[in-house]
Amino acid sequence: MSAAPSRSATFSAAGPLSGCVAVPGDKSISHRSLMLGAIALGETVVDGLLEGEDVIATATAMRAMGATIERDGAGRWHIHGVGVGGLLQPATALDMGNSGTSTRLLMGLVASHPITATFIGDASLSKRPMARVTVPLSLMGAEFTASPGDRLPLMVRGLCPAVPIEYRLPVASAQVKSAVLLAGLNAPGITRVIEPVPTRDHSERMLRGFGADLVVEEGADGARIIALHGEAELRGQPIVVPGDPSSAAFPVVAALLVPGSDVTITNVGMNPTRAGLFDVLRAMGGSIEALNPREAGGEPVADLRVRHSVLRGIEVPPDVVPSMVDEFPILFVAAALAEGRTVMRGLEELRVKESDRIAVMARGLAACGVRLEELEDGLIIDGSGGGPIGGAGGVPTIAAELDHRIAMSFAVAGLASRHGVRIDDMAPVATSFPGFSALMASLGAIEREDAV
Ligand code: S3P
Secondary structure (H helix, E strand, C coil): CCCCCCCCEEEECCCCCEEEEECCECHHHHHHHHHHHHHCECEEEEECCCCCHHHHHHHHHHHHCCCEEEECCCCCEEEECCCCCCCCCCCCCEECCCCHHHHHHHHHHHHCCCCEEEEECCCCHHHCCCHHHHHHHHHCCCEEEEECCCEEEEEEECCCCCCCCEEECCCCCHHHHHHHHHHHCCCCCEEEEEECCCCCCHHHHHHHHCCCCEEEEECCCCCEEEEEECCCCCECCEEECCECHHHHHHHHHHHHHCCCCEEEEEEEECCCCCCHHHHHHHHCCCEEEEEEEEEECCEEEEEEEEECCCCECCEECHHHHHHHCCCHHHHHHHHHHCECEEEECCCHHHHHCCCCHHHHHHHHHHHCCCEEEEECCEEEEECCCCCCECCCCCCCEECCCCCHHHHHHHHHHHHCECCCEEECCCHHHHHCCCCHHHHHHHHCCEEEECCC
16 A cells, blocks of 8 residues: 555646656666665665655665665665675565565565565455465575465575575566576575567676676577576665656657657666657657767666657557566556557566556546557557547546556546546655655646545
């Protein structure tokens, strides 16, 4: 559950959006900074950490397992780790809130330590499947007692020494890959993860940065083979976290959709395993310029200048899905305003995110008068051709289902709507994008908080 009380709000059509803003730090990199810092020896100093609820859940859990973690001004955090193998038994259940990444990656860390931990979470997280991580981690020797359907609350009993395994990912999931690699850090010998479809590679980049012996090769079938030598010794690092492309996605699409807009978002992470949305929007005719490309903290970053554009529907190639898996809700909104038909398939993983993102987006867009067809693995959307969306009967109310990205997607839809779009609860936005409302308002967005 989001720590904040629920808060409904209506977003409505604004004049052109303009300005230059920076989005908060990358969520995936922030989680990994805290986790790797907590099991490294020496000090890790992080700049630009995302101070959202999901990442704070990771920090609280790592403290409960022995790490010293202190905040020293906005986004700057100091971590003193316990060393690989040094995690302590937490005294109470680890509350993961809304965060699937915290849960699955930490299950990997606990799996190869001689400790037992219980994971609990909010209503959304408690519905999400955990078998994808309990299956490989059981092969490594960990024991699990889960709620029906392999869900939270769930208890993990780690094994030390754990058994290193070779594991071929049955789903394209960076969380599963990372859980196995993190468990492998404290297992003797080599743990191998075979990834038929590449997913975000922050774990690999950061493990190497912390000094792990990790090699990536291409298999005969083109799969990525990641080999990690266990009983690793990690050394604390300075880390600079780039802006989260998954958060930048919202002002980017807002600027494309609102006529006359011209917006720059600075310091956006452009790792190719994350930046698929920007390529797809460009293929739809979106004007997105990557200015001043550079490297920061071992990741490519750039400033994005985005101008209002007439978008055209396309068929989105399914092989881009892993590089924009979190961005489909906002792409659906862009498609709803495009000329013609956008076909998006291969999205079955969206059904097990913070909500069933295909069903929840389809319901919400239909309430906004958008013509669409829901498929088992995607959506086909017939766009408005740039005209404002919105049902005939006034302001539609969208149920965000405790899903931050659904709430932000419909906030953007509201900016391109006839009468406004009301979101039943904006509180979950704090899990990944604290300051979303203020940032959008600074660009010229109109948000009216509803009286309770
Ligand atoms: C993440 C991986 C993705 C993504 C999530 C963050 C990560 O999940 O949806 O928001 O940090 O590894 P899957 O790996 O399950 O697709």
